[in-house]
Amino acid sequence: xxxxxxxxxxxxxxxxxxxxxxxxxxxxxxxxxxxxxxxxxxxxxxxxxxxxxxxxxxxxxxxxxxxxxxxxxxxxxxxxxxxxxxxxxxxxxxxxxxxxxxxxxxxxxxxxxxxxxxxxxxxxxxxxxxxxxxxxxxxxxxxxxxxxxxxxxxxxxxxxxxxxxxxxxxxxxxxxxxxxxxxxxxxxxxxxxxxxxxxxxxxxxxxxxxxxxxxxxxxxxxxxxxxx
Amino acid sequence: xxxxxxxxxxxxxxxxxxxxxxxxxxxxxxxxxxxxxxxxxxxxxxxxxxxxxxxxxxxxxxxxxxxxxxxxxxxxxxxxxxxxxxxxxxxxxxxxxxxxxxxxxxxxxxxxxxxxxxxxxxxxxxxxxxxxxxxxxxxxxxxxxxxxxxxxxxxxxxxxxxxxxxxxxxxxxxxxxxxxxxxxxxxxxxxxxxxxxxxxxxxxxxxxxxxxxxxxxxxxxxxxxxxxxxxxxxxxxxxxxxxxxxxxxxxxxxxxxxxxxxxxxxxxxxxxxxxxxxxxxxxxxxxxxxxxxxxxxxxxxxxxxxxxxxxxxxxxxxxxxxxxxxxxxxxxxxxxxxxxxxxxxxxxxxxxxxxxxxxxxxxxxxxxxxxxxxxxxxxxxxxxxxxxxxxxxxxxxxxxxxxxxxxxxxxxxxxxxxxxxxxxxxxxxxxxxxxxxxxxxxxxxxxx
Numbered sequence: 252x253x254x255x256x257x258x259x260x261x262x263x264x265x266x267x268x269x270x271x272x273x274x275x276x277x278x279x280x281x282x283x284x285x286x287x288x289x290x291x292x293x294x295x296x297x298x299x300x301x302x303x304x305x306x307x308x309x310x311x312x313x314x315x316x317x318x319x320x321x322x323x324x325x326x327x328x329x330x331x332x333x334x335x336x337x338x339x340x341x342x343x344x345x346x347x348x349x350x351x352x353x354x355x356x357x358x359x360x361x362x363x364x365x366x367x368x369x370x371x372x373x374x375x376x377x378x379x380x381x382x383x384x385x386x387x388x389x390x391x392x393x394x395x396x397x398x399x400x401x402x403x404x405x406x407x408x409x410x411x412x413x414x415x416x417x418x419x420x421x422x423x424x425x426x427x428x429x430x431x432x433x434x435x436x437x438x439x440x441x442x443x444x445x446x447x448x449x450x451x452x453x454x455x456x457x458x459x460x461x462x463x464x465x466x467x468x469x470x471x472x473x474x475x476x477x478x479x
Numbered sequence: 480x481x482x483x484x485x486x487x488x489x490x491x492x493x494x495x496x497x498x499x500x501x502x503x504x505x506x507x508x509x510x511x512x513x514x515x516x517x518x519x520x521x522x523x524x525x526x527x528x529x530x531x532x533x534x535x536x537x538x539x540x541x542x543x544x545x546x547x548x549x550x551x552x553x554x555x556x557x558x559x560x561x562x563x564x565x566x567x568x569x570x571x572x573x574x575x576x577x578x579x580x581x582x583x584x585x586x587x588x589x590x591x592x593x594x595x596x597x598x599x600x601x602x603x604x605x606x607x608x609x610x611x612x613x614x615x616x617x618x619x620x621x622x623x624x625x626x627x628x629x630x631x632x633x634x635x636x637x638x639x640x641x642x643x644x645x646x647x648x649x650x651x652x653x654x655x656x657x658x659x660x661x662x663x664x665x666x667x668x669x670x671x672x673x674x675x676x677x678x679x680x681x682x683x684x685x686x687x688x689x690x691x692x693x694x695x696x697x698x699x700x701x702x703x704x705x706x707x708x709x710x711x712x713x714x715x716x717x718x719x720x721x722x723x724x725x726x727x728x729x730x731x732x733x734x735x736x737x738x739x740x741x742x743x744x745x746x747x748x749x750x751x752x753x754x755x756x757x758x759x760x761x762x763x764x765x766x767x768x769x770x771x772x773x774x775x776x777x778x779x780x781x782x783x784x785x786x787x788x789x790x791x792x793x794x795x796x797x798x799x800x801x802x803x804x805x806x807x808x809x810x811x812x813x814x815x816x817x818x819x820x821x822x823x824x825x826x827x828x829x830x831x832x833x834x835x836x837x838x839x840x841x842x843x844x845x846x847x848x849x850x851x852x853x854x855x856x857x858x859x860x861x862x863x864x865x866x867x868x869x870x871x872x873x874x875x876x877x878x879x880x881x882x883x884x885x886x887x888x889x890x891x892x893x894x895x896x897x898x899x900x901x902x903x904x905x906x907x908x909x910x911x912x913x914x915x916x917x918x919x920x921x922x923x924x925x926x927x
Binding site for chain 1: 481484485488491495820821823824825826827828829830831832834920921924925
């Protein structure tokens with residue numbers, strides 16, 4: 252069997268917030284984590300456990316941390332802000348709890364948003380493919396404010412898939428959805444993962460995390476226990 | 480980066496806040512419209528004044544007495560005016576008729592006979608009490624001019640009854656006067672004043688003729704002063720300069736108006752006469768008590784003043800443009816704050832800092848450009864309306880001319896206005912745009 256390549260390698264990651272000269276808060280304490288190509292990982296934890304800090308680091312949004320982070324084998328700790336932007340565009344698809352869609356803008360335009368910064372010849376074709384993949388082909392020209400919560404999250408997923416990233420990073424993607432819709436979205440994630448896309452899911456809900464193949468529990472900035 | 484996509488997104492963002500965007504644009508519209516219309520107006524007035532001065536005659540030479548101390552003070556304070564090398568005050572707006580009288584009648588004769596001078600006349604005036612009889616208790620004050628026979632022709636006046644002063648009447652200081660048509664109406668009504676007697680400061684004078692201004696031309700005021708206002712020449716008296724000197728109890732003249740044979744010799748003649756007068760008076764340019772100026776001198780001085788006036792108007796209008804720019808900055812700062820999460824999202828989707836700067840700059844430039852274009856249109860509209868206002872205000876012959884003031888808005892003004900509005904967009908949009916680009920993506924995404 253072919254050995255799967257590591258996509259994310261975190262070694263001894265520490266993150267400290269300094270609220271004043273005297274007060275320091277450690278959000279992450281020596282995190283070690285390797286996520287391989289095709290993995291579907293859930294990172295769980297209560298509020299304040301360090302989930303969001305870890306998500307920001309993995310998503311290349313925060314580079315003020317200690318430790319070593321390799322993304323697809325590339326050490327990102329010394330990269331410039333511009334290079335990190337390029338890597339985000341190429342390798343990471345973000346999905347947020349609040350969907351973060353542009354209002355009064357069509358589904359297609361929202362999905363095409365990442366191409367504003369990195370355009371390819373077949374942008375529109377790929378956007379249509381992504382929209383089809385999330386099952387919204389009937390709503391292509393609808394404005395996002397005409398859609399339900401579940402549909403809006405599907406638009407966000409299509410937008411994340413648009414640049415064909417190696418990782419989908421989903422931060423509480425079902426936090427604003429009802430139980431039924433949440434499970435429909437998780438089914439969609441499962442199907443996307445089955446097509447080979449690595450997914451890192453951050454959630455505090457057990458039943459949502461159960462959909463993932465691996466689960467990690469963050470407690471006070473450390474992994475308490477992991478199970479496959 | 481896909482510029483068309485960004486442009487579309489910018490327009491969409493501006494359109495999503497219609498009222499706010501319109502008010503912001505209005506600030507720029509007012510600024511640009513003010514610049515366009517006021518600069519156009521200034522240029523129009525400049526053209527009007529210079530054209531009218533050119534119409535007054537390019538062969539005119541004015542010789543005026545002046546106070547040497549004041550002349551030096553003017554020079555030190557940098558007051559514009561005077562012919563290069565001449566150092567004189569422009570005769571057209573001469574104040575030389577005041578207490579300073581330094582030109583002798585012999586010098587006037589010299590000027591009159593000078594080769595290259597077509598005609599000349601002293602141009603003296605003073606207020607004199609005029610009565611119709613020696614016993615009258617009530618006297619009216621009239622302006623009385625002391626001139627030579629050529630004055631009527633020099634000032635484009637025409638004699639309607641009686642006749643002009645004769646050479647001998649002027650030379651011998653005969654007590655004869657001509658009366659302006661308005662003064663004749665006031666004093667004699669329907670009666671013909673010719674041959675009648677009038678008392679100037681209780682001295683008996685005989686009226687020999689009636690004159691009025693030639694309506695086909697604007698009425699140039701005595702001494703080249705502002706016509707159409709006070710001291711209209713038609714409500715005054717004109718006598719020979721020798722008689723006038725007796726009447727005013729003076730020995731010397733303060734001002735001479737002359738015309739050169741042709742435009743080609745004006746400067747040469749003026750320079751030669753000035754040199755001669757300097758020698759006579761034993762003065763130099765620095766302490767000159769007499770100045771010789773031509774209408775060219777006046778033209779360049781007035782042109783300088785008008786151009787300064789235009790610049791001042793532009794400066795005032797520019798203040799409103801700056802206020803409009805501050806409005807842009809204010810609204811862009813609000814936009815950046817409101818769209819913090821969107822900025823975070825765009826950064827997460829791969830936008831570099833410069834992409835964010837570019838996007839917000841683009842929005843502010845679009846706002847100012849729209850404002851600039853509407854402002855140009857309104858500026859032209861205001862400018863043309865201001866034209867009718869000004870023509871009513873100053874009257875057709877306001878500055879001695881018969882032509883209307885036309886607001887001058889040329890392509891360069893429009894291009895500058897559009898360029899300036901774009902630059903304002905960049906300048907006032909830069910700070911908010913930089914602020915947006917410096918947002919921490921993590922913080923921006925969490926912003927509520």
